[in-house]
Amino acid sequence: MSNLPTPGATLYSFRRCPYAMRARLALRYAGVQLRIVEVSLKAKPAEMLALSAKGTVPVLAVEDRVIDESLEIMHWALDQHDPDNWRLMGAPEAQRQMAALIAENDQVFKVHLNRYKYAERYPEAPMEHYRAQGEVFLAQLDSLLQEQRYLLAEHPSLADMALLPFVRQFAHVDREWFAQTPYRFLQEWLQGGLESDLFLAVMAKQ
Incomplete structure (x- = not known):
């Protein structure tokens, strides 16, 4: 796929959470354009909880889809663009x-x-x-x-x-x-x- 901006993509994240870190790594590598909402774990935003009842970061809201597992977010990002073959295709x-x-x-x-x-x-x-x-x-x-x-x-x-x-x-x-x-x-x-x-x-x- 071409590396095109994804309008309306929002990532609910917590800077030091390792799951959120790896999601951000893949999204940035893939060049996905998104808004990052830094979540306070003591006061989680209502809009995030409405998207994912788990109440844990990361949560990616993109188009008509919500992804709330970090590894799934990484795979989704690489589906958009994987210029250096992180997925090791062909091996x-x-x-x-x-x-x-x-x-x-x-x-x-x-x-x-x-x-x-x-x-x-x-x-x-x-x-x-x-x-x-x-x-x-x-x-x-x-x-x-x-x-x-x-x-x-x-x-x-x-x-x-x-x-x-x-x-x-x-x-x-x-x-x-x-x-x-x-x-x-x-x-x-x-x-x-x-x-x-x-x-x-x-x-x-x-």
Whole structure:
């Protein structure tokens, strides 16, 4: 599809939410023209709640459609325009790996991340226990990055952008700990992602 402005597109977002981050990354990369509404999680706007009863960001309202899952928003954005082949078209095995990585991130790693970041809410185990559980995924990613600059190719893919905000959050719970881990390739990948023009643009305060 051509990269045409999408009139009337609105994204309800929260700047530091990793799900909202990855939605913004894909939308900006695809060149989708939209209005971003920064949501206060303590006072969610009525118009967002009317669109999506879930009450969580991100929510994309576009034309006659509402999308309230971040990964679905990313796929929708790439359907509009994917100039650098984030979807890894023509590489079915890499696409299978990509789907598996994102599922592992969303369904398993995110659970460990939540318990590590908010360990006081889960007193049945120490913080280090939850960190060690999440660290299994970090080691897997570092191993992939020993093969090429990005997770599945020599250029960024949907996997990199879908995972970046969550690895960032995990690393920032205890930056000194993360800096001394043996995951040098993952550290470089994360730093490169956070310093990229795309990430800096979507994190700029509105």
